[in-house]
Amino acid sequence: MDNSAPSDVTRRTLLQAAVGAPAVAAAASVTSAALGAGTAEAAGGRRDPDVPRFTLAVLPDTQYLIDEGGSDPEPVREALRYAVRSRDERNIVFLAHLGDVTEHGTETEMRTAEHVFRSIHRRLPYSVLAGNHDVSGDDQRGDTPYLRTFGPRRFAGMPTYRGSSPDGYHSAHVLRGGGREWLLLALDWRVTEHGIAWAQRTLDRHSTLPTILTTHDFVWGDDEGGAHLSGHGRHLWDGLVRRNDQIFLTLSGHYWPPGRTTLTNDHGNPVHAHITNYQDRYYGGAGMLRLYSFDLARGCVDVETISPWLLAKQAERRTPLEAETVELTGDVDRFTVEIDFEARFAGFAPPVVPPARPAEAVLVPGTVAYWRFDGSGLAGGADGSPVPSGAVARDLSGHGNDLTVQRLHSSGPGVLTFSAEHHETQPAHASLRFDGGKNPDRGAVLRTGPDAPLNSMTFERGYTIETFLKLPEPFEGDHAWMGILSWEGRAGDAGKTSGWSPEEPTCSLNLSGERFLQFVVYPTDVDADPTSWSHALPVGRWTHVAVVNDGRHTVVYVDGSRIARNAAERSRGITTLGKPFALGGTQFAGKFGQGFYGWLGDTRITARPLDPAQFLPATRTR
Structure with missing residues (x-):
């Protein structure tokens, strides 16, 4: 994105991507033959879906690093490789991209993006959603290079994938971590009533799953670290989020600086809304990766922000700008969100208490x-x-x-x-x-x-x-x-x-x-x-x-x-x-x-x- 206040959204330049065949037809093709229908993602590794701590990796706007006008996709590639390498150690169960994958949304840039994401495909489940630099218009826009690259066909073989909207621009994923399942919705940057209706049907089909909503434009951050609903964010809040108690966390990009806020839904429960975007920082954000480590035993989510690309460099060889960017530790970059998961989810997924056991069941010998x-x-x-x-x-x-x-x-x-x-x-x-x-x-x-x-x-x-x-x-x-x-x-x-x-x-x-x-x-x-x-x-x-x-x-x-x-x-x-x-x-x-x-x-x-x-x-x- 180009940074501006939400009231300036209409002044933003929305670059038109190529339009061809209808969305459904476009979804039937994909750039890489390696992503053909029926390809199953190998689970791999030694992850444990039942331990109380697991990690969701989040990758925000990468547009300045995937730009056919001159950029360097290596920081993005290294962020993805890091997520795969750390999958066992950090129990990373999923990676979510927050949109603006590319700068112009062209066929050339999408080919580069497709090549970059090969490093993660079949090795770690992930989602990608469209930002305003990938597409223009709303989710009824039809075929685009983005849809042909990151449409339903790409995710169909992943064990986490639960389907896409008819237009192909929204997808649903079910993750397993901490001994339970979680729903992640990846929504387009401009969601119409058609998209909201699909999201509602998806929530209804998974009515007991706590839900993380990812989209490109939901809140914008102020200079004090706070966050506020944008115009499109208000549309999603009123039309979907506030009435669905399942949605407890929203993650978005688009604006800078980063920020966070806690909203209260119609059920009286908190909804944590975070914006993460570092494209204004050194080297187009240096492939910043945000790690959300859920800890159900401690009742919190620990958040940290790193550049795997800069971490991979020898410390003595880093330039001053690289050294100060390798890890971000400000209040909006490294923090802990306290969540009483059992209490927060009780309204739609009350805890299952083991039934009482008769005395004879516990009279062990001796x-x-x-x-x-x-x-x-x-x-x-x-x-x-x-x-x-x-x-x-x-x-x-x-x-x-x-x-x-x-x-x-x-x-x-x-x-x-x-x-x-x-x-x-x-x-x-x-x-x-x-x-x-x-x-x-x-x-x-x-x-x-x-x-x-x-x-x-x-x-x-x-x-x-x-x-x-x-x-x-x-x-x-x-x-x-x-x-x-x-x-x-x-x-x-x-x-x-x-x-x-x-x-x-x-x-x-x-x-x-x-x-x-x-x-x-x-x-x-x-x-x-x-x-x-x-x-x-x-x-x-x-x-x-x-x-x-x-x-x-x-x-x-x-x-x-x-x-x-x-x-x-x-x-x-x-x-x-x-x-x-x-x-x-x-x-x-x-x-x-x-x-x-x-x-x-x-x-x-x-x-x-x-x-x-x-x-x-x-x-x-x-």
């Missing part, structure tokens, strides 16, 4: 106790209703380690309530909400009876203790060193005198003031208290915790990941004194103080070490 709070183990009440004191949570392993509800310090009914909340992979779809605290101490615990077998088990051959927990957000009040679960009884009464205090229990899982998990145990074989510590647990999010002992050492896992601060000391078994096991609190000097503050879900104790693949979130069959 299970000595298993409690859940969905009615099968504890007589249920309505969400938010108090759990009666004296209520019994049955041990579903069948070993008689039932838990009885006890309120502490004359606490009121609200310190323990039924809850429908649960970890998405928890076998039971229910939990208990504890509202413990101190100053004054309050809370509730669930305790085994005086004759429960668990009270005296020592686990000499190893053990696994698991629970699901969630800390409230906001995390209000002082809850330092609150107990999650424990065996009652003073360590001193067991002859353990070398630990932190003889008044602490022989085994407990607690939370420090910094929200670090603390698992402390007095083993049966030594007078010591090997202690493991986690990182600070997040608030407002369910967490699975597993403590695994193999008869020699103890390892704590959080959400299936081994923590760093596991005790190096040898540790065999748990010193127990025949006193109750408690869920929801930890004693000191034989007395409960504050109770737990948060949610506790399914809890299982197994008399052997389990592999993470056998933990409760993963357990499927006995």
Whole structure:
């Protein structure tokens, strides 16, 4: 493009490309014989479509580098080669060109562009859309050299391709990354009502897919890094984008400088609109490539902008202009967009929560106790209703380690309530909400009876203790060193005198003031208290915790990941004194103080070490 404000669009010179046969006929031919019908794109490489991080490569206006009047297409060719070379390392699943492939849209320039794109064809799926320097008029323009080069025939063999509009100027592609599918629409630079109708039909056919819309002209950037709808952008926004909640990201070129904004659609959700174009920079943009790295685990998209052509040059050989252009790190070139993907896509693709699993499905060999709070183990009440004191949570392993509800310090009914909340992979779809605290101490615990077998088990051959927990957000009040679960009884009464205090229990899982998990145990074989510590647990999010002992050492896992601060000391078994096991609190000097503050879900104790693949979130069959 030639840079100007959106109001000057009508003054832009639109170079007329050659017009010949009708669009449908044009789509049946392609410049290179290597792109014949039926050619299948080789997937190649070692990409993993299910890991939570993947990359979309974006190539903006390349017109100054593909100009028969005198230019150099090598930076574009190197950008494409880089995308292919980096496909495994960066898990690049697709490349999208944003239009203005060429300067004049002539047959000669399109032949050059076709030759350049051979370096990527069959090696990485991609899309190309028309800009105003490739074509003139709107999407009903008929045949052009662009359409004969980058029409439907070119993409037909790609596994991502899902079809084109009847005129051939719009295309749809389904990508797979992060364990799900994504729709990418590549729309012409001037979309008519015919094009909008086709795009709507495409969205309707893929109604559960989050969608990225690419087009040449959607927003223009200001000098402060912001972006604003252009005239054509307003046409697309009102006619298509705002009413389709699936569209969460739009990528466009045409104007400079780069910029970005966040719009709000008719569903009250954000739509991120980015403009990227560097043709005004050194060497016609030097083949700048923008990389959108989606990270579903972190809930964000990391964006960076590089020139692979300049990166390929030895650093000491780069000129000053090359050195300052090799990578762009301004606020509009390198940034992170935070997206809660699950929440953002819930309106059209609600998350699929695994169904509840019966107790017998998770009673792995060696299970000595298993409690859940969905009615099968504890007589249920309505969400938010108090759990009666004296209520019994049955041990579903069948070993008689039932838990009885006890309120502490004359606490009121609200310190323990039924809850429908649960970890998405928890076998039971229910939990208990504890509202413990101190100053004054309050809370509730669930305790085994005086004759429960668990009270005296020592686990000499190893053990696994698991629970699901969630800390409230906001995390209000002082809850330092609150107990999650424990065996009652003073360590001193067991002859353990070398630990932190003889008044602490022989085994407990607690939370420090910094929200670090603390698992402390007095083993049966030594007078010591090997202690493991986690990182600070997040608030407002369910967490699975597993403590695994193999008869020699103890390892704590959080959400299936081994923590760093596991005790190096040898540790065999748990010193127990025949006193109750408690869920929801930890004693000191034989007395409960504050109770737990948060949610506790399914809890299982197994008399052997389990592999993470056998933990409760993963357990499927006995």
